Amino acid sequence: MNETRYDWLTDRWVIFAPNREERPDQFKLNTRAVPSGGIECPFCVGFEHETPHPTLVLPEYDSDATTNNRKSTNDPARNLWKVRVVPNKFPAVPRTCLSDSLEHAMEDPGTCSERVQNRKRSAGQADLSPQASTATLNNSQIFQRRQPRGGHEVIIESPHHVGSITTLAVEHIAVVFEAYRRRLLYWRAQSDIRYAVVFKNFGADAGASLFHSHSQLISLDFVPRDIERIQERLALYLRQFGSCYLCEMIEEEVLRGERVLLETEHFVAICPFASRFPFSFSILPRKHGGSFEEISSEALQDLADVSKRTLSALEAARPFASYNFVLQTSPFQSRQEDSSHWRLRVIPRLSKVAGFEWGSDCFINTTTPELAAAVLREHLK
Amino acid sequence: MNETRYDWLTDRWVIFAPNREERPDQFKLNTRAVPSGGIECPFCVGFEHETPHPTLVLPEYDSDATTNNRKSTNDPARNLWKVRVVPNKFPAVPRTCLSDSLEHAMEDPGTCSERVQNRKRSAGQADLSPQASTATLNNSQIFQRRQPRGGHEVIIESPHHVGSITTLAVEHIAVVFEAYRRRLLYWRAQSDIRYAVVFKNFGADAGASLFHSHSQLISLDFVPRDIERIQERLALYLRQFGSCYLCEMIEEEVLRGERVLLETEHFVAICPFASRFPFSFSILPRKHGGSFEEISSEALQDLADVSKRTLSALEAARPFASYNFVLQTSPFQSRQEDSSHWRLRVIPRLSKVAGFEWGSDCFINTTTPELAAAVLREHLK
Incomplete structure (x- = not known):
C-alpha cells in the first residue's frame, strides 16, 4: 500500500510506492x-x-x-x-476517489469507502503540511505517515x-x-x-x-516543500519591491542577452544564471501569471513552437542527452497566487548528481549558462 | 575561473567549476x-x-x-x-591561500595576492550567506556571484x-x-x-x-542551505523537547527493530523511516555529539567495522550497485553545536531521480526501509 512519510529533520514528505517496482x-x-x-x-x-x-x-x-x-x-x-x-x-x-472526481467507477467500492473514511479522519486532524507540523510536533510524532x-x-x-x-x-x-x-x-x-x-x-x-x-x-493533496519555499520567496520579493522577481529577472536577462536562447512574442527561453545542471534552460512567459492553465490559445501555440525549437537545439548540441522537463505552475487554492509566475524548466541529464550534492544540496555545475546558451543558440533553427 | 552564484528563488548557492570538465x-x-x-x-x-x-x-x-x-x-x-x-x-x-593555511607554497603569488584582495573586499561586504542576503536584497542583486x-x-x-x-x-x-x-x-x-x-x-x-x-x-566558506536547515531543525527540537531528535529517533528505532541493520557498542545502522532512496541507510553514533572529528580511537575502529559490514551487505544484496556516502558533521563555528548529531549516510544509486523529483523535491521511493533492512540484514556477516 502506498503511503507518504514525513522526514522531520529535512521537513519534507517522501512517497513510498512499492507497486512501481513492478513497472516494465x-x-x-x-x-x-x-x-x-x-x-x-x-x-x-x-x-x-x-x-x-x-x-x-x-x-x-x-x-x-x-x-x-x-x-x-x-x-x-x-x-x-x-x-x-x-x-x-x-x-x-x-x-482520488472523492465522489465529485469519480468520473469512471474504477475503484473497488470497499477501498474507496475506506479512503473516504481516512479522508474524513484526516480532515479532523491538525494540518499535517510540513510547516504546520512544526507547531504540533511532539515526541510521538517521529514516525508520521499517512495515505x-x-x-x-x-x-x-x-x-x-x-x-x-x-x-x-x-x-x-x-x-x-x-x-x-x-x-x-x-x-x-x-x-x-x-x-x-x-x-x-x-x-x-x-x-x-x-x-x-x-x-x-x-x-x-499537499504542496511539496520546495514549491512552497519558492512561493514564499516570490511573495517576499513582491512585498519588498512591489514587483515579480521573475518579471524583473526576465527584463534584466533580455537586456544582457548572454544567457538568452530565444525570444518570441509570448516567451523568453533563458539558461538561468545559477542553474544547477549543465545546459538547463527555462521557458518563461513574458506576461506575469502564476497558472499555466490560464494560458491563451495563441500563447499555447507559441509555447509549442519555442519548446520544439529549444529542445531540438538541445538534441542537436548534445545528441543522446536524456532530459527532464517540469511545468512549474502555482499551487492550487494558494493565497500567494498573485506573486507566482509559471515556467517550464528543462533539465538535461548530462552529469551525475554525486555525494557532495546529496550531502549539502549545493550543486557543482561544470558548464556556465553563458556557454550553454551560446552552444544552444548555434543549434537553433 | 570558478565562482559561486546565488539562486535567489531557491535561496541556494551553486558552484560553477568549468575546470572539472577537463577531468579524466x-x-x-x-x-x-x-x-x-x-x-x-x-x-x-x-x-x-x-x-x-x-x-x-x-x-x-x-x-x-x-x-x-x-x-x-x-x-x-x-x-x-x-x-x-x-x-x-x-x-x-x-x-584557500590564507597565509595560515599555506602549508605548501603551491600557489602562484600573483593569483594568491589577488585572492587575498578578493577576500578582503568580501570581508567588508554584508554577509552573503543565504539568510543574510534575504535582508539585504535589492533589485540589483538578482545576479549575485563571488569567488x-x-x-x-x-x-x-x-x-x-x-x-x-x-x-x-x-x-x-x-x-x-x-x-x-x-x-x-x-x-x-x-x-x-x-x-x-x-x-x-x-x-x-x-x-x-x-x-x-x-x-x-x-x-x-559558507554553510550550504540544506545543512543549515537541518541544524535549525535539530536546534528547534532541542528547544521544544529538551532532547536531541536523532538520539530520540535512535532509541525509538532500536525499540522497534524493523529498520535496524545492526547495533554495536558505539553505533546503530538504520534504514531511515522516510528515506528518499531505495536501500539507503545511516550509521549513527549512540553517543550524542555534533562533530565526527571528536570521535574516540575505539569508536573509530568500531565505525570502520560497521561500515565494512554494512557496505559489504549492500554489495552482496545489490551487486554492481553504485552508491554515495556522506559524512554529515556539524558546521564549523556554529552556535548550534550542542544540538547537532553527526552521522554517515549511505545512498545507493539504484533508481533514477526524475522530473517529478526535480520539479517538487518530493521523492518517490519504491522500496520501504523495512524491506531494505530485512534484505540487508540477510546479507550481513
Whole structure:
C-alpha cells in the first residue's frame, strides 16, 4: 500500500510506492531503445486496450469515437486521436476517489469507502503540511505517515511509436500542452488536491522506462516543500519591491542577452544564471501569471513552437542527452497566487548528481549558462 | 575561473567549476571498469608524482619517507603509506591561500595576492550567506556571484588498485576514517572556512570518474542551505523537547527493530523511516555529539567495522550497485553545536531521480526501509 512519510529533520514528505517496482523498463537492457514494429507498445495506436480508460482524448470527437475499449478496436475512428491521457497503471499516488472526481467507477467500492473514511479522519486532524507540523510536533510524532491522495496520469503524446516530442509538428505539440492545461484545470477543481506536477522523463538517464513519447502528471493533496519555499520567496520579493522577481529577472536577462536562447512574442527561453545542471534552460512567459492553465490559445501555440525549437537545439548540441522537463505552475487554492509566475524548466541529464550534492544540496555545475546558451543558440533553427 | 552564484528563488548557492570538465573519466566508455595492470592509475603506489603534494600521509613516518616527489620514486619507504590525501587536480573550489593555511607554497603569488584582495573586499561586504542576503536584497542583486574559498581534496584509500573500500581490512578502513578526522580538524581550524563535506562516489552511476578506491573532501566558506536547515531543525527540537531528535529517533528505532541493520557498542545502522532512496541507510553514533572529528580511537575502529559490514551487505544484496556516502558533521563555528548529531549516510544509486523529483523535491521511493533492512540484514556477516 502506498503511503507518504514525513522526514522531520529535512521537513519534507517522501512517497513510498512499492507497486512501481513492478513497472516494465524497456531501457533496462538497452539504454538506447529504438522504435521497433515487433514490440507491442501499450502507448501505440491499436493497443489502447493495454492502458486504463482514458481521462482525456484529444482532439475531442463524439464520445463513441474517442472512447476506446476492447470492443471498439476495429473502429477506424480510434486512429484519429493525437494525445491520450490515461491513469498510470503503476501510480506513485493512488487515484482520488472523492465522489465529485469519480468520473469512471474504477475503484473497488470497499477501498474507496475506506479512503473516504481516512479522508474524513484526516480532515479532523491538525494540518499535517510540513510547516504546520512544526507547531504540533511532539515526541510521538517521529514516525508520521499517512495515505497520500491524488492521481498519477500518463500523457501519451502521439499514436505513433516516436521517441521524442520534437519529432511532432508544432500543432501537435500544442495539443500535448492543451492536454496538460485541461488536466491541470481538472485537478485544480478538486477540493482536496493542492498541487500537480507535470513532467517529462526523456531517456534512460532521466528515469524514463518506456520509449514511446509521453509525459506524466502527479497530483497531490499537499504542496511539496520546495514549491512552497519558492512561493514564499516570490511573495517576499513582491512585498519588498512591489514587483515579480521573475518579471524583473526576465527584463534584466533580455537586456544582457548572454544567457538568452530565444525570444518570441509570448516567451523568453533563458539558461538561468545559477542553474544547477549543465545546459538547463527555462521557458518563461513574458506576461506575469502564476497558472499555466490560464494560458491563451495563441500563447499555447507559441509555447509549442519555442519548446520544439529549444529542445531540438538541445538534441542537436548534445545528441543522446536524456532530459527532464517540469511545468512549474502555482499551487492550487494558494493565497500567494498573485506573486507566482509559471515556467517550464528543462533539465538535461548530462552529469551525475554525486555525494557532495546529496550531502549539502549545493550543486557543482561544470558548464556556465553563458556557454550553454551560446552552444544552444548555434543549434537553433 | 570558478565562482559561486546565488539562486535567489531557491535561496541556494551553486558552484560553477568549468575546470572539472577537463577531468579524466575512466567510466565514460566502460561503466564497469576493472583493475588493470596496464593502466597507469595516478592513485597507485609508484605513481605518486602524478598527484599534487599530499596534505596528509598515513601512517606517519619521518617526513623524508612520506613526502613523495619525483626524486624519491625509488625510495622504498614510499611503499609504506596506507592512505594519502592530495589536493584535487580539478578542484570544485580553489584552495584557500590564507597565509595560515599555506602549508605548501603551491600557489602562484600573483593569483594568491589577488585572492587575498578578493577576500578582503568580501570581508567588508554584508554577509552573503543565504539568510543574510534575504535582508539585504535589492533589485540589483538578482545576479549575485563571488569567488568561492575552500579546498577540494582526494583521500586515496589504498596504495593498491582496488575498487571498493570493503576489500580493505577493518584496520585499514579505520586509517581512512582517521584521515577524514585529521583533515576535518585541519579545515575546522581555518578561520574563513565554515563547512566541509566528506563524501564517496562509488561506481559510475554515483558520479565516480576513477576506479581506484577514494573519497573526497570539499571545504567551503559558507554553510550550504540544506545543512543549515537541518541544524535549525535539530536546534528547534532541542528547544521544544529538551532532547536531541536523532538520539530520540535512535532509541525509538532500536525499540522497534524493523529498520535496524545492526547495533554495536558505539553505533546503530538504520534504514531511515522516510528515506528518499531505495536501500539507503545511516550509521549513527549512540553517543550524542555534533562533530565526527571528536570521535574516540575505539569508536573509530568500531565505525570502520560497521561500515565494512554494512557496505559489504549492500554489495552482496545489490551487486554492481553504485552508491554515495556522506559524512554529515556539524558546521564549523556554529552556535548550534550542542544540538547537532553527526552521522554517515549511505545512498545507493539504484533508481533514477526524475522530473517529478526535480520539479517538487518530493521523492518517490519504491522500496520501504523495512524491506531494505530485512534484505540487508540477510546479507550481513
